[in-house]
Amino acid sequence: MPLKSLLVLGLLASASVLAADTAKAPAAPVPLLWKVSDKDNAVYLLGSFHLLRPGDYPLSPEVEAAFADAERLMFELAPEEMQSPAMPQMMLQAALRTDGRTLQQELDAATWRRLEGWAGKNGMPVVSFNNFEPWFVGLTISIVEMTRQGLDPKLGLDNHFMDKAKAAGKPAAGLERAQEQIGVLDGMEATEQRQFIVEALDQAEKGSAETERLHQAWRRGDAEGLWSGMAADMKRQYPRLYRRINVERNDAWVPRIQQILTQPGDDDALVVVGALHLLGDDGVVEKLRARGYQVERICSACRAGTR
Template identity: 60%
Template sequence: MSPLRSLFSWPRLAAVLVVASGLAYAQAPLADAPEPVPAPEVVFVPPRDPPLPLLWRVSDADNTVYLLGSFHLLKPDDYPLSGDVNDAFADAEAVFFELPPEEMNSPQLPVQMMQAAVRTDGTRLDGQLPPDTAARLRDWQAANADTLQASGLTPERMQMFEPWFVGLMISMTEMGKQGLDPKLGLDQHFIAAADFAGKRTGGFETAAQQIALLDGMDADEQLQFIDEALSQAANDDLQTLHAYWRAGDADAIWNEMGDDMRNRYPKLYRHINVERNDAWVPKIEQLLAAPGTDDTLVVVGALHLLGDDGVVEKLRGKGYIVERMCSACAAVPPGPGR
């Protein structure tokens, strides 16, 4: 087994769900926000080259849809974006996301998520966890006590929730510690940009549908999910995935995450990826077939565009010509995802 394969030997469900598929990646506010702290001293950081975009273009006789693979949590130095992405946004009259912006940023979304995750049978989380997992969770809680206290998600309060929700909160906490911020994700960037530019926005599904997918995990999947979220806390997996996204390396993201998940968790993979892709493709075709000449930028989790089950290949299978747009990728060898 290569070092790279060893690094990605666990399925990383949390990374898939939160980063690449975009399911429920907003941190649920469980308490009043802590008192503000003074801003840290500004330290100059040399700018990096813009990320190489996971961006494709599909057109019919009069309309174009741009497909942009999102990383839902980013860092300040991931901006500015590439000229290709900015040009696609400038050309588009509308911007579509997985969720409509009014739902994605609704204060009711975290409330709805918590309501779905609350245990209703009088049991506690520890009673569902294997002893080793429960012990690891207590260790993690002790190591992150200040952060949990500030957010209101205390160890006692965690006992109220299903494993899938606690796993997401562990992953969100760890991503924050690594400098990845949902407020800086591509979705939020383009929601703000579309609002400023007066562009029409929309979404492919509802918050209720996304929450139902998470809450619909069976017991074994939920236990695997929280166990792997705790494992994720001990390594820099997300930093590597973020580096792949910055490099525009569609093949690495697919081979080391998407394909791994498809092989290990075929049922969950079908629910969160294939079935949603199948539902989105006709909606993209509707955007192409709409009267007039309005173009659309579609911003969705990167995993949804990649691999044989991805939106790009599904559109190609219907006869559309789908082209990768990456001016700076000329030196990158072509592959199935490119």
């Protein structure tokens, strides 16, 4: 599975800050939405895609109803961090090389030539990348290519609900801090970082097929397809990174979500996180179900028995 999928599946909200009109989609996206209940309140879990198109709106009635029912919202990052002008600078600072070498010295000659070609086509001097770590360069390539395909971070599901929460006067908080998210990217092994650049260049040369496949799977609400076709591959090919990006963060989030369910009163919450965090045995949905909570998928368009 391309490491680029970490971004487009919504695993790292902070990545979208680095960032078209298309034809209207025929129907609202089928939501990746679950309701977790205890005796007096509920938490709605909504799987996000961080870069979307105008045609992905409006959302389904189930999602709008969950927002209306929620007294507060939670995201991977609090809105004041996610939407802060300081966020891109934080990523740039983390990405600066401190080892005394250049990116060209780290990459093999063939990859550097490919990067040089891509940069030239996009009006960027390739030497401007020399002071940055490979993960940041690979991420930049992916963002540039996805925005060219009409996917816009400003239209991502997180930003959409952050704006709605602000307009409705609903409090919103984060499950983690921005520095923690950036640290996940910055903590990638050197071999994974170099592979990230190669795969980003591969996808740039192939065009929009991979991104469109992910986007359409999200629009269909295809939880099983997203898991078996992408997350399972990532778990097999990059086990250490999968654990850092998915398992460890899910394990840290579950107690925070439980606090909402166990607190006095009947206030409900809507939690909007990257879609992959909700899928599979390592996902937040199954982790909460394993702790004894009632969990149901809310999706009128889904087949009977889909979770």
